[in-house]
Amino acid sequence: MIGAIIGDIVGSRFEFNNLRSKDFELFTEDCQVTDDSIMTLAVAKALIETDKMIQLSSGEHNKEYYSLLEKTTVNYMQEIGRKYPDCGYGGMFSRWVFGKNPRPYNSFGNGAAMRISPAGFAARTESEAISLSEAITGVTHNHKEGIKGAEATAVAIYMSRHGFTKNEIRCKIITSYYPLDFTLNEIRDSYQFNETCQETVPQAIEAFMEAASFEDAIRNAISIGGDSDTLAAITGAIAEAYYGVPEPIRGRALTYLDDELLAILNAWNDFTGDGGRDRQISRSH
16 A cells, blocks of 8 residues: 555656656655545555454355445545645545535546555455455445446556466456556657546556566656656555565655554554455465
8 A cells, every 4th residue: 555655645746747757756845645645544444444343254244344344434534534635635526525425426537546555455355356446436436437447456456466467467457447558658748637547547557567666667657647646656556566665665655644644554554464464475376
């Protein structure tokens, strides 16, 4: 999940000032945490708290678990989100965060994918990644393209974390989600700012596919422009699952989190550590 936060922070200063290059300083005083990180951490909090009440199993309790997860997702996205009113919410989502009766609004915006990385890291099977992403995403982005964008991201994270090769991940994305019929070089000069899943998620996945390392993946994402913080957050989450995150980059990113956000991240690390779900598997697949 820290990969998504890093991508968000690095991309924050380029969202409305796109850079068509991989040559830039990762962190500067102009970088900041945006709604991408806030909502990613809110989803992580929802998963942690849901698991405390009902542990997800393969048996008859699944329906109850996912129903509770939907409720806790709404609860923590609103509770945490309201503490950061100026972090960059879109108009419809802002009304949802501060609304008294939040309902899904048929969105296919890329916010569905930017916040979903905890589902990909928490999932123990591909089908669980899909079910978790659907439950989390549907509380706001219940359009089929919103669901698809989140699901593709969660599945890519799950596969990366569990040792699948890039060729295997590419085949899965192509057969089940998006064609990926372009290269970054082919779109770099023409790709424009776009807030939809269908015009952000494929580009983010391709930025990961063409990368040689975690840092290279972030640089790839920034270099094509567009909705830079969200694109880099999606790319960063997948790249973290595949490559891990270098400690100097991780440490620098943590300095941008306040105490409350850092506490959620630490709780998430405990949740996915030895006392929680299994940690990253060796890449031997």
